[in-house]
Amino acid sequence: xxxxxxxxxxxxxxxxxxxxxxxxxxxxxxxxxxxxxxxxxxxxxxxxxxxxxxxxxxxxxxxxxxxxxxxxxxxxxxxxxxxxxxxxxxxxxxxxxxxxxxxxxxxxxxxxxxxxxxxxxxxxxxxxxxxxxxxxxxxxxxxxxxxxxxxxxxxxxxxxxxxxxxxxxxxxxxxxxxxxxxxxxxxxxxxxxxxxxxxxxxxxxxxxxxxxxxxxxxxxxxxxxxxxxxxxxxxxxxxxxxxxxxxxxxxxxxxxxxxxxxxxxxxxxxxxxxxxxxxxx
Amino acid sequence: xxxxxxxxxxxxxxxxxxxxxxxxxxxxxxxxxxxxxxxxxxxxxxxxxxxxxxxxxxxxxxxxxxxxxxxxxxxxxxxxxxxxxxxxxxxxxxxxxxxxxxxxxxxxxxxxxxxxxxxxxxxxxxxxxxxxxxxxxxxxxxxxxxxxxxxxxxxxxxxxxxxxxxxxxxxxxxxxxxxxxxxxxxxxxxxxxxxxxxxxxxxxxxxxxxxxxxxxxxxxxxxxxxxxxxxxxxxxxxxxxxxxxxxxxxxxxxxxxxxxxxxxxxxxxxxxxxxxxxxxxxxxxxxxxxxxxxxxxxxxxxxxxxxxxxxxxxxxxxxxxxxxxxxxxxxxxxxxxxxxxxxxxxxxxxxxxxxxxx
Numbered sequence: 001x002x003x004x005x006x007x008x009x010x011x012x013x014x015x016x017x018x019x020x021x022x023x024x025x026x027x028x029x030x031x032x033x034x035x036x037x038x039x040x041x042x043x044x045x046x047x048x049x050x051x052x053x054x055x056x057x058x059x060x061x062x063x064x065x066x067x068x069x070x071x072x073x074x075x076x077x078x079x080x081x082x083x084x085x086x087x088x089x090x091x092x093x094x095x096x097x098x099x100x101x102x103x104x105x106x107x108x109x110x111x112x113x114x115x116x117x118x119x120x121x122x123x124x125x126x127x128x129x130x131x132x133x134x135x136x137x138x139x140x141x142x143x144x145x146x147x148x149x150x151x152x153x154x155x156x157x158x159x160x161x162x163x164x165x166x167x168x169x170x171x172x173x174x175x176x177x178x179x180x181x182x183x184x185x186x187x188x189x190x191x192x193x194x195x196x197x198x199x200x201x202x203x204x205x206x207x208x209x210x211x212x213x214x215x216x217x218x219x220x221x222x223x224x225x226x227x228x229x230x231x232x233x234x235x236x237x238x239x240x241x242x243x244x245x246x247x248x249x250x251x252x253x254x255x256x257x258x259x260x261x262x263x264x265x266x267x268x269x270x271x272x273x274x275x276x277x278x279x280x281x
Numbered sequence: 282x283x284x285x286x287x288x289x290x291x292x293x294x295x296x297x298x299x300x301x302x303x304x305x306x307x308x309x310x311x312x313x314x315x316x317x318x319x320x321x322x323x324x325x326x327x328x329x330x331x332x333x334x335x336x337x338x339x340x341x342x343x344x345x346x347x348x349x350x351x352x353x354x355x356x357x358x359x360x361x362x363x364x365x366x367x368x369x370x371x372x373x374x375x376x377x378x379x380x381x382x383x384x385x386x387x388x389x390x391x392x393x394x395x396x397x398x399x400x401x402x403x404x405x406x407x408x409x410x411x412x413x414x415x416x417x418x419x420x421x422x423x424x425x426x427x428x429x430x431x432x433x434x435x436x437x438x439x440x441x442x443x444x445x446x447x448x449x450x451x452x453x454x455x456x457x458x459x460x461x462x463x464x465x466x467x468x469x470x471x472x473x474x475x476x477x478x479x480x481x482x483x484x485x486x487x488x489x490x491x492x493x494x495x496x497x498x499x500x501x502x503x504x505x506x507x508x509x510x511x512x513x514x515x516x517x518x519x520x521x522x523x524x525x526x527x528x529x530x531x532x533x534x535x536x537x538x539x540x541x542x543x544x545x546x547x548x549x550x551x552x553x554x555x556x557x558x559x560x561x562x563x564x565x566x567x568x569x570x571x572x573x574x575x576x577x578x579x580x581x582x583x584x585x586x587x588x589x590x591x592x593x594x595x596x597x598x599x600x601x602x603x604x605x606x607x608x609x610x611x612x613x614x615x616x617x618x619x620x621x622x623x624x625x626x627x628x629x630x631x632x633x634x635x636x637x638x639x
Binding site for chain 2: 173175176178179180181182183184185186189193194197198200
């Protein structure tokens with residue numbers, strides 16, 4: 001009886017999930033095997049062959065570049081985010097709350113606006129360069145390079161790294177840290193042998209939360225990376241909006257999805273090991 | 282007597298504006314099982330944490346073997362702690378939890394294995410090496426915590442209410458086992474608890490604390506039989522605490538009657554507290570004792586009946602193996618050796634079921 005009642009409660013979401021999650025997903029998979037989905041179903045493997053064409057690896061290169069930039073962005077987020085989360089977790093509770101809100105605050109602004117504002121900061125005649133010029137320093141030109149894309153990624157996705165790590169860190173019982181001190185660990189060893197291993201679940205969440213949007217982004221690369229630094233996201237967007245090759249766009253979407261699934265599988269298996277993982281997903 | 286190992290010298294501790302410890306002086310001897318006993322907020326855990334090095338006292342000194350260790354961080358002290366909620370490392374298995382301290386001291390693998398094995402044997406967890414901590418029951422986790430602290434052969438083991446989370450039966454077993462371990466290893470245990478029975482069962486010395494001050498230090502029998510003040514009497518065991526007046530040496534007046542007692546040295550007509558243990562009151566037929574009363578209630582407690590007997594001025598808690606019907610008229614006899622006279626002291630009510638009625 002009870003089981004039936006709970007499944008009734010799940011009905012609205014089940015319907016929602018079927019219409020807005022499962023159906024589109026299946027459609028994309030189907031499209032990726034169609035010659036031209038707009039003109040009826042004719043099955044083919046051409047789109048995948050085109051992508052994995054090793055004699056002409058343009059698309060693989062784009063995929064590689066996307067992964068490369070996403071990995072670097074994620075690594076920088078981790079290097080910046082972990083210490084930040086650690087410091088945050090050590091503050092007294094009131095201050096902690098205020099600061100963690102401040103970290104999320106930029107997210108309240110529109111994503112596009114945030115990225116556009118980086119454009120005006122980084123441009124040749126932008127704020128940063130005008131300032132450097134005014135004090136007679138050489139200009140700083142990273143606009144339309146990979147590094148501008150990395151910067152955009154880090155700026156936009158850093159909170160996704162900080163929060164899950166922070167959530168795990170504040171849950172570590174103070175007495176566990178004291179136990180380590182009691183057994184002879186100085187502060188470095190307490191960190192290395194207790195705090196870090198106990199927070200790996202949060203690190204794994206943080207990595208997947210940052211890596212996923214970073215690898216699929218298209219706005220950041222388009223605005224800050226210019227034309228020559230197109231990522232897989234840009235490519236997919238182009239297939240749908242400009243070229244009209246929905247089949248190829250779908251195939252690339254499927255490829256990137258599989259890739260993300262593999263990455264998530266890796267990190268979530270890690271999180272299951274450590275039951276304390278603070279997941280946002 | 283063994284030599285003194287730890288000395289706490291005029292320890293004062295403030296947290297914010299509140300004074301948690303007020304000029305505490307205590308020495309702990311080598312190989313002693315010392316229990317700090319008191320209600321929550323009495324400062325017993327803070328005292329333990331000062332010995333462990335987790336907090337630094339606002340003023341005063343901590344001496345270990347004659348050396349001032351007041352400012353020494355915990356990882357450099359020769360004491361180890363069993364924490365209240367075990368505080369095991371959930372990312373390590375049982376073996377690595379116990380080996381944690383050895384690994385930090387760079388003890389070799391073979392040695393490590395031998396010493397962890399010894400500890401597992403000691404706490405009856407042989408074969409648990411590779412179990413995860415989360416798969417253990419509360420009692421087993423507790424044993425791991427004890428083994429983890431003992432593997433470094435500390436001179437002193439600090440235990441912060443280690444049995445608080447266990448059920449009654451397991452707690453009793455662990456009490457005996459802890460005492461056995463302490464005697465077997467011949468090291469000092471400093472034990473913190475709010476459970477008077479636990480303290481009486483295990484300790485060589487009990488330190489009764491209240492509101493940041495030591496009320497009494499003594500052996501379990503001293504503390505039980507000769508409580509220094511009403512707080513100790515009330516906290517240790519059940520007791521009748523009665524307002525009294527010392528008429529002269531060996532004569533005390535309470536509950537509307539005059540009694541002979543064994544105490545002297547008070548000023549004449551001084552207001553004092555008298556403690557009478559419930560098992561020390563004899564119930565006789567009407568007219569045969571010193572105080573006449575009526576049985577108000579009687580509860581069967583297993584070994585004995587616990588009765589409340591109302592006399593004219595005071596309701597006595599009385600324990601006896603013979604039951605008396607409720608409403609029956611009886612007479613109470615309190616012999617001189619059952620009467621403990623104590624100086625008046627402020628007596629906060631910390632225990633439920635205060636026996637005093639007046």
